[in-house]
Amino acid sequence: GESVGLHLPTLSVQEGDNSIINCAYSNSASDYFIWYKQESGKGPQFIIDIRSNMDKRQGQRVTVLLNKTVKHLSLQIAATQPGDSAVYFCAENRELTGGGNKLTFGTGTQLKVEL
Amino acid sequence: NAGVTQTPKFRVLKTGQSMTLLCAQDMNHEYMYWYRQDPGMGLRLIHYSVGEGTTAKGEVPDGYNVSRLKKQNFLLGLESAAPSQTSVYFCASTPGVLSQPQHFGDGTRLSIL
Numbered sequence: 001g002e003s004v005g006l007h008l009p010t011l012s013v014q015e016g017d018n019s020i021i022n023c024a025y026s027n028s029a030s031d032y033f034i035w036y037k038q039e040s041g042k043g044p045q046f047i048i049d050i051r052s053n054m055d056k057r058q059g060q061r062v063t064v065l066l067n068k069t070v071k072h073l074s075l076q077i078a079a080t081q082p083g084d085s086a087v088y089f090c091a092e093n094r095e096l097t098g099g100g101n102k103l104t105f106g107t108g109t110q111l112k113v114e115l
Numbered sequence: 116n117a118g119v120t121q122t123p124k125f126r127v128l129k130t131g132q133s134m135t136l137l138c139a140q141d142m143n144h145e146y147m148y149w150y151r152q153d154p155g156m157g158l159r160l161i162h163y164s165v166g167e168g169t170t171a172k173g174e175v176p177d178g179y180n181v182s183r184l185k186k187q188n189f190l191l192g193l194e195s196a197a198p199s200q201t202s203v204y205f206c207a208s209t210p211g212v213l214s215q216p217q218h219f220g221d222g223t224r225l226s227i228l
């Protein structure tokens with residue numbers, strides 16, 4: 001069955017360093033992926049997305065890489081700041097029959113930024 | 116710009132009680148979703164709606180009902196609450212035209228005793 005998994009449950013980085021959060025997915029038919037950030041007591045917040053016809057997309061301080069050959073996704077955060085501390089989720093998006101989109105989430109990676 | 120608003124934010128129920136969680140969005144989105152989030156697990160889809168007056172089952176629909184009488188509102192009901200329904204519930208919405216990121220509310224924390 002489909003699944004979205006993350007390699008590490010916790011990632012600790014020094015302030016100012018770059019962070020890399022990885023995600024593996026199993027459904028080769030998936031064509032759209034989203035990274036979310038979730039702070040304590042808040043809902044998931046959209047960070048960046050990428051479609052399967054791309055292998056890289058950049059935002060402000062964030063980059064998502066997609067490797068369809070090995071079904072791997074990564075989120076890179078440049079110059080990590082204390083405000084980046086949160087749980088990060090990779091989500092695999094598929095369109096549902098009859099409309100609507102289904103997000104399949106991984107369990108998340110806790111990013112801790114050390115001063 | 117409120118986005119997606121969920122009420123209440125917290126609630127404690129006794130087993131067997133009923134309640135309704137309200138989700139409201141002011142972005143004129145067509146699609147709305149209810150998820151639950153449990154410790155150590157990602158979000159799981161309960162029910163969703165692709166437009167006013169329509170609803171459909173997600174991955175974990177048992178024990179829940181939903182209604183979408185108005186485009187901006189999506190209600191999640193628990194008819195007879197069970198301890199297994201203790202969770203954090205999130206509502207989300209998307210415009211619905213193409214694959215778009217879902218916008219989430221800040222959740223309702225529900226405890227069933």
